[in-house]
Amino acid sequence: MEKNTENIEKIMSKSYNLFEIINDKKDSDSWGDRALDIARDIHEIKKENSLAIRGIKEITRSELKDEGMKLKEIVNILFEAMKREIKESKKDIRLFFSTECNFYTSKHYYLMSMFRNLIMNSIDAIPESKQGGHISIDHSMDREKHVFEISDNGEGLDEDGLNHVFSPGFSTKINYDTGEVNRGLGLSIVKKIVEEEFGGEVSVSSVYGEGTVFRIVIPKAYIEGDKL
Ligand SMILES: Nc1ncnc2c1ncn2[C@@H]1O[C@H](COP(=O)(O)OP(=O)(O)O)[C@@H](O)[C@H]1O
Ligand SMILES: [Mg+2]
Known part of the structure; x- marks a missing residue:
């Protein structure tokens, strides 16, 4: 891999x-x-x-079941994988997950990919110099839908960023010197997954200099259980 x-x-x-x-x-x-x-x-x-x-290369295949998984299992695997990333980044970041309920889904690969992309962005958005970095993933639900909010107290987005975050190719991380040009696709993948696989919506709100929240709303029928 x-x-x-x-x-x-x-x-x-x-x-x-x-x-x-x-x-x-x-x-x-x-x-x-x-x-x-x-x-x-x-x-x-x-x-x-x-x-x-799908952007989940660091999560070993053996940890992921083929057919499907419970939300809490997915969250536990992600939590460990993301804690490893944070440790490697040497940043002062605490990670929080909360889930309102547990359910089985056969779209676990998509959920992993979605969360991983968002959490990696949050890690990137928190400067090395910051004390008390904070990333949280909050799950809530009602009769019709599941809501996931991924928030951080990183550098936030300015107006240009807010207008373009979901556009393929938009990135503030492109480094032409090192040839690292494969950037700016993560959020367009997230949007595609949310809309096409989950029939849902993703939105962003941010205060420049203070932090960012991505909110994902998914109708229950698209995420719970085996098939639609
Ligand atoms: N949590 C966040 N806080 C601040 N900026 C963000 C956040 N998530 C994404 N961004 C901005 O959106 C851009 C696009 O993100 P993405 O599509 O994942 O591409 P990449 O991470 O490769 O740059 C990032 O370069 C960054 O400028
Ligand atoms: Mg990214």
């Missing part, structure tokens, strides 16, 4: 290089071969990429 991730990074760089030379209208003879090369690389990693693409 690690190797696969490395390969993905390499392909992203290759594609970005191709984009640049096309943009500059340079070496047009090589465009076709370069594009084919990228296509081949993608074909290579296709088999093993599903976990990586």
